[in-house]
Amino acid sequence: MDVIDAAHKTVHNTQHGGSTAIAARMGMSSNVLNSKVNPNCDTHHLRLDEALTIMEFTGDHSIIQAMASRLGGVYCEVNGEATKDELIMTALSASACQGDVMTEMHKALEDGRISCNELESLMPKIQKAMSSLQSLRNHVKRKHAKDNPHLQNNQGNKKP
Secondary structure, three states: OOHHHHHHHHOOHHOHHHHHHHHHHOOOOOHHHHOOOOOOOOOOOOOHHHHHHHHEEEEEEEEHHHHHHOOOOOOOOOOOOOOHHHHHHHHHHHHHHHHHHHHHHHHHHHHHHOHHHHHHHHHHHHHHHHHHHHHHHHHHHHHHHOHHHHHHOOOOOOOO
């Protein structure tokens, strides 16, 4: 998903109160905010600090996920230390996301090609799977660091 499309979708999501509620919290008019996230408007532009504020207010990180994807990367929240149950749930979530990708790929390739609509459906599933795997990686590294503090001291206190 394109960055400005992600911003538009986030701002206009009624679960977050829509553009009127978000604009009020940001101290601007909804008309200005609507223009800033309108892909067809060239006169107003969403600033980075405004995009960050929108993500903080809504808890929706689609904007930064779109940025990371465009740059060939992955955005992943890094939570604190994971419990054993959280580690297992993260692993199961990553596995489920991979299954979603494979199901979507199977459907897309039934006719031997990937259409624009199929690509649009597939990309968020791939992004979610990559984020889940990155989250699992982070949890595993933190668990390892906790379980092996002696290794941290021998490696110049490197963080996982």
